[in-house]
Amino acid sequence: MKVLIFKTAEEAKTHAARCLLKQVKQRPKSVLGLATGGTMEDVYAKLVSMTRKFSTKWSEVTTFNLDEYWGIPEDNPASYRTYMTHHLFSQIDINPERTYVPMSQGTDPGQAAAQFEAQILASGGIDLQLLGIGENGHIGFNEPTSSLASETRLKTLTESTRNANHRFFKTMDEVPRYALTVGIGTILKSAECLIVGTGSSKAAAVRSMIEGPVSAACPASALQMHKKVTVMLDEDAAQELELGNYYHLVHPDGQESPLNNG
Ligand SMILES: O=P(O)(O)OC[C@H]1O[C@](O)(CO)[C@@H](O)[C@@H]1O
Numbered sequence: 001m002k003v004l005i006f007k008t009a010e011e012a013k014t015h016a017a018r019c020l021l022k023q024v025k026q027r028p029k030s031v032l033g034l035a036t037g038g039t040m041e042d043v044y045a046k047l048v049s050m051t052r053k054f055s056t057k058w059s060e061v062t063t064f065n066l067d068e069y070w071g072i073p074e075d076n077p078a079s080y081r082t083y084m085t086h087h088l089f090s091q092i093d094i095n096p097e098r099t100y101v102p103m104s105q106g107t108d109p110g111q112a113a114a115q116f117e118a119q120i121l122a123s124g125g126i127d128l129q130l131l132g133i134g135e136n137g138h139i140g141f142n143e144p145t146s147s148l149a150s151e152t153r154l155k156t157l158t159e160s161t162r163n164a165n166h167r168f169f170k171t172m173d174e175v176p177r178y179a180l181t182v183g184i185g186t187i188l189k190s191a192e193c194l195i196v197g198t199g200s201s202k203a204a205a206v207r208s209m210i211e212g213p214v215s216a217a218c219p220a221s222a223l224q225m226h227k228k229v230t231v232m233l234d235e236d237a238a239q240e241l242e243l244g245n246y247y248h249l250v251h252p253d254g255q256e257s258p259l260n261n262g
Pocket residue numbers: 035036037038039040067131132133134135140141161165
C-alpha cells in the first residue's frame with residue numbers, strides 16, 4: 001500500500017481527481033470503478049472542472065459503480081444512479097450506455113447481482129477502482145463480516161451505515177435497509193485501487209485498514225492483499241496511525257517525501 005497523507009481534505013481529493021483524469025487521458029478506453037458518498041462529491045466536482053480545463057474525452061470510458069441501495073426507484077433523489085448523473089455523468093461527454101450502476105429494485109436481487117458481475121467480466125475487468133471508506137471500515141457496501149472473497153450480492157446495511165447516510169434522506173425510515181454491492185473479491189480483482197479517506201470520523205477505520213490485521217471485521221483491510229493500492233488521506237483521517245515512518249508525506253506543492261517503500 002502506498003499511503004499519502006495530505007495536510008487538508010481538499011488536497012487529498014484534488015490528488016484523487018488528478019489520478020482519475022490521468023488514467024482517462026492515458027487510456028481513453030479505461031474501465032473505471034466508481035464510488036459515491038460525501039467524500040466523492042468533491043472529488044467529482046474537481047474531476048469535472050479538470051475535464052473541462054483539459055478538454056478530456058470520456059466517450060469511450062466505461063464505468064461500474066460499486067453499489068446501489070436496494071428497494072428504491074432508480075430515479076429516487078437519494079439513489080446512487082441519481083447521484084452519479086448529478087455529480088458526474090451529466091457533466092462530461094460519457095456515453096450513458098457505458099455507465100453501469102447496480103439495479104435498485106426488482107424481484108430477483110441474486111440475478112441482478114450475477115448480471116452485474118458478468119458485465120464487469122465482459123468489459124475486461126476494472127482498470128482503476130475508486131473507493132471511499134465507511135466509518136466502520138466498509139468499502140462499497142461490504143459491511144464488517146463480509147467475506148473477503150465475496151462477489152456482487154445483496155447486503156443488509158448496518159445501523160452505523162444507515163445512520164451515517166441518514167443525511168441523504170428526509171427521515172431515518174426512508175433510509176434503505178439493503179443494498180446491492182460488488183464484493184470484496186470483485187474489488188480485489190481490479191488492476192489498481194485508489195481509496196480516499198478524510199476527516200476524523202474515519203480515523204479508526206483508516207488505522208484498521210492500514211495497520212490492523214487483514215480481517216472481515218474491517219473490510220477495507222483486505223486491500224492490504226492487493227498489489228497496487230494508493231491511500232489518500234488528510235491529516236485528520238491519518239491521526240490514529242502509529243507507524244508514522246511508514247508513510248509518504250505529500251507537501252502542498254505535490255512533492256512526495258518517500259519515508260518508506262512498503
Ligand atoms: O464519503 P462518505 O459519505 O463518508 O462515505 C464513505 C463510503 O460510504 C458509502 O457512502 C456507503 O455508505 C460509500 O459509497 C462511500 O465510499
